[in-house]
Every structure is written in C-alpha cells, then in structure tokens.
Amino acid sequence: MSLGKKSPFSPQAKRVFKGVIFDVWQWKQKMFDGSMETFERIKRPDTVQVIAVVKDKILLEKQKQPAKKGTFLSLPGGRCDKKENPLKAAQREMLEETGYASKDWTLWKKFQLTSTIGWTFFVFIARGCVYKQAPRLDAGEKITTTLIDFEKFLALSDNPSFHGKELAGFLMQARFNPRLKKKLAQSLFHTK
C-alpha cells in the first residue's frame, strides 16, 4: 500500500499511514546477510521554539492543554504548518501565543531527537521583543506569560514542570559550562 509522496527516508520508502500529526513510512531493507526486513520510520511536522528576549528578561509561558494534567512551563512555539518556513512558524507562534513580536531573529539550534523519527526542532533567539497585540489562542490552548532572568532560564534545564526537555540538554550545557554560558548570554543580550 503506497500513499505516494516523496520519501524523507530511503528512496524506496512508501507512506503506509497518514495521520493527523504522524505519518508512517516503510521499505524493504537488505540486511548484511542478504535477507530482507521491513524498516519503518515516522515523519511528523517540525517543531519551532523561541527564546524571546524582552529587555534583560526571557519570556516564559505557563500553559494548560486538554489531555494534560496541571500547568506546565514552556517557551513560545509549536508545530510548523504544512510547507511553512520554520522562521515564519516561530514568528507566528510567538505572536499568537504571547502577543510579542521581534525584528531580530537568529537560529540558535537545529536538531533531531532521534534517528527513527523524521522530526526537526528549530530553536530561535528573538531579541528585542515588544508587546504588539493581545494573544490569539487556539481552542486547545490556555497560556499566560511571565518574564524570568537568565539564571532562572538556565535552571529550567532540570525543572520537571518545564515542557521543553528536548532543549534541556543545551540549557544544561550553558548552565554548567562557563564558556557556553557566556556565549549564550552574549547571543541573548549582546553583552561583551
């Protein structure tokens, strides 16, 4: 069963399931002994996240979502729409969720969580954010925002309420490695 579309994996891969978020792809792969096995991978929309700088603080979201218990902390961000450029998606999500906008964007990190799932994370730094308009939340979002300082931001790296564990390793590096900490502070605040 092939549902067409160009494969993000092996050229032979076929999409065998198309979901709301997740698509499943399969192909026959030759093993080292010549035997064949079915390999399977997942593809899903990419994720954008924003480290939004407001003067000397960073914008943090407190969020509730259907099907998740309690309140969690997160950065502004979300899924890229179909064929949406990651930077555009980051700008759209930040404006929708927080009402803030910026004219000074940099890609900080681009990474995949794991090799078996086609899913890229783009983490942007948005400097000089200003409040533009009231947030426009989806029916599946309840979001308020708060401003935290750099030390509190780095401390999110092992805060169980922080819903950004994909990022936590990078924050942890910056928290404990003085060279990386200084470099990130410079990227965020243009300090020397």
Added chain:
Amino acid sequence: MSLGKKSPFSPQAKRVFKGVIFDVWQWKQKMFDGSMETFERIKRPDTVQVIAVVKDKILLEKQKQPAKKGTFLSLPGGRCDKKENPLKAAQREMLEETGYASKDWTLWKKFQLTSTIGWTFFVFIARGCVYKQAPRLDAGEKITTTLIDFEKFLALSDNPSFHGKELAGFLMQARFNPRLKKKLAQSLFHTK
C-alpha cells in the same frame, strides 16, 4: 477503525495503525471551548541501554547498520521484545551484542523523549562485567567493542558519532557538574 488493545493514552484512544515498530493511536478530545479535535499519539517498544563497566573502563560499541551511512558509536542496548522486562532486555542485548555479562545491575535513568510518543528509555549500569561468550549478532548488526575511560565516556555527550543523543543531556550534566560527576563515578566504580 479500532484495532483493540488497551490504550497507553486517553481511555478513549483507539489504535488506528499497527506497524512493525510504531503503532498510532487516536481519540476525540474536548477543547477548552467545547469543540472536539482528533488527538494522535505514537507508541513504540521501549529502549534499553547499558553502561557496562569492565574493571575501570566502560564498554563502547562501534557499529554499522543497514540504511545508515558509516560507523557510529553506541552503548550496548536495543528494543525490548514484546512484554519483555527492561532489565532482562538489557541483559540479553548486552550478551548478544558484546558477549559480556554482569551480576550487578542498577537502573540509572528512566525517561521519555517527548510527551507525544509513548516510548520509555531505561539506562542501566552493569558493574563488574566479564566476557562470557562470542557475540551473536542479528543480520542487521555489525558490532565491535572497545573499552574507554570515564573522561572519554563523558565526552561522548557532544560527539556527533555517538548514537545515543537521548542520553547526551545526562552525560553533559555529569561532565560539567562536579557533584553529579562524582556521584556517577561512584555508581560506576564504587569509589568513595
């Protein structure tokens, strides 16, 4: 379309696709404004990884796999078989891939990469590993092993050839946080 089986997500969730590795589950979720949306999650077999201690060294694998270019580094480990206990899976994978066995096992970390995919990682420490038998590799595995010291082990945390980026954040913590580094060294080598 429901394919039965108990849901690992919402009690209303139904399995709508059953793959070789990945299953897809969906349910109708009430939004904050009362509207309904289809939520979707992935379930896959859990993963085990082993920090295998051989005297004062750690066992590292050099591996080739079909559909992956080049050689990569990894810890012993793999997927849990259906209903297989994670500790049993870890013991089985280490013996199959490396020929080493241990009688001294501890669970070091248990974590999920992300909330939208039902996939748990179990990372075990196996102390006092001894070589028991020749490895028994699958048709999809080419593995050799080498022994590295603790500092080289921690340095895997930002080695692009290391295929264990799920773990890299924890190794990074131990590498840069002296308290965590000492604690991990004690767990591995029983040093005071």
